[in-house]
Amino acid sequence: MKKIVPDPPVFHPSSRRNPDHDLANEVIRHALANTRVNGSLIAALHPTAAGPAGTDSPFTVRPGISAEEALLHVSMLLKAAEEVSDEITEHASGIERGLIWSLVHSVEMARGVVDALLDGNRSVP
Template sequence: MKKLVPDPPLTAAQRGRNPEHDLANQQIRQKLSLQPADASLIQSLKKTISTPVSRDSLFSVRGGINAEEALLHVSLLLKSAEEVSDEITERGSGIERGLIWSLVHSVEMARAVVDALLDGSRHRP
């Protein structure tokens, strides 16, 4: 059946844009633009501060860890999440499998970014 009336244009909310994400991206871009071009971003980062893992958690991030060591740990955590997600995907079905695969893909991309930052900081003269 052919539609006689075209669909109305999509609004910003329907297009899936999230104003909070746009604002966060803009703030990140502004901070990065303030960095000198020859400065290593990883070296300019301060050490970690003690931070609880979640509200009411018994666990926390230890303070005083340098950025490179913290990113190495993040990479290991993301690798573990990839492996667990891969295993779960094999057991999923239907929409669950697609959602889990999406999670796996997001974790792989996040780990690739962290690893690229670490590799880039190691290859600087």
């Protein structure tokens, strides 16, 4: 009997890994393991720095914003993206619904990480 449907491609987990990304993560892990910070890690972070903004740039980050304030703003932006994505999902169909759901899930996870960082640093004595 002739097989009509071919076997799915063999997935190799290492084929999707990015060695540069892995190296960068290892450097960060090593630096965090060797750093002792008194008090809040967020408080130990430097405030935002001014980046180059062209005359056509509609958006720029002001210098001197604390890490906690920046994370609060990121959390609010992610909440807004989550709400917009939820609203769009109701009107989508087929593959679009799946893609939008994936977007909602990613935004919710990102917001969860930011909020956990903020909550964890607020409970530090």
